[in-house]
Amino acid sequence: MAIHKKEEFTQKEQDLAAFAKAISHPARIAILNVLATKNECICGEIVEILPLAQSTVSQHLKELKNAGLIDGETDGPRSCYCINWKAFEKFFVEFNGLFNKLKIRNEKACC
Amino acid sequence: MAIHKKEEFTQKEQDLAAFAKAISHPARIAILNVLATKNECICGEIVEILPLAQSTVSQHLKELKNAGLIDGETDGPRSCYCINWKAFEKFFVEFNGLFNKLKIRNEKACC
DNA sequence: AATATTAATCGTATATTTGCGATATAAGAT
C-alpha cells in the first residue's frame, strides 16, 4: 500500500483496532488462555503447549506486551508473564461504549 | 511464513481470532460505527464519510461481510448494509466465556 | 438503445505479519 491511512481515524478507533489486532491471531488467544488459567506462566511453558517454535512464541509475547495486554518480568534466566487485567477492563468498556447503543435498537433487519 | 499454523489451534480460538481480525482496522471500526448510528447505510454514504477510495471501502465491507459481522443486500444499483447483531452477541458471549474466569482472580500482580 | 449511477472486482504496488533457524544475551549451575 502506498500510504497507510490509519492516522486519519479517531484515536478511539485506532485504539480499539490495535487491541483487536493484538488478539487477532489464534496463537495469541491461546497464550492469553494459558495465562488466564495458570494466572502466570514462564515463556518455556507456553512454548511447550503451543505448536510453534520458541522464537515465534517469544515474538507473539512481545506483541501482546507491546499492546499492553500482558505484563512480563524476568525471573533469573526466565521470563514470567501474566495478563494485564486493567487493560482488558479498559477495552471492554470501550467496546461496550461503541456497540451498546446498537443493542438497544437490536433485532432490526437490514434495509 | 513457510506454513501457516492457524489450523493447529482450537476452533474457538480460531473463531475469536477471526472476529478480532475483522475489527482490527480503524476503517472497519469506523464503518461499524456508521452502521451502528445510522442503523443501515449504503456503500456510497460510507465512502463519503471515510477518507478512503470507493474500492477500498468496498473491500473492507466485503471483509466485514465475510466475517459475518454485517449483512448487505442490493437495492437497485446500491448496496445497503447493516450490522449483524446476532454475530456480535455470539462473540461477546465467547469473549466472556474465555476471559471471565480471569476477572475472578483479578487484581493479582505478576509473578 | 444510450447514458448515468453505484458498487464490485481486477491488477498491481507496497507494507506488514508470520514463522523459523541461527545467534546473542543473561543468569544459574558445576
Add this chain to the structure above:
DNA sequence: ATCTTATATCGCAAATATACGATTAATATT
C-alpha cells in the same frame, strides 16, 4: 571460568493485508 538453560533478537522467506486506479457489471434514467 565454563557450561547449561532460558529467552530475546536478527535475518530471511513466504503469506497477507492495505490501498488505489481502472475496469466491469448491473440497474435506472433519458
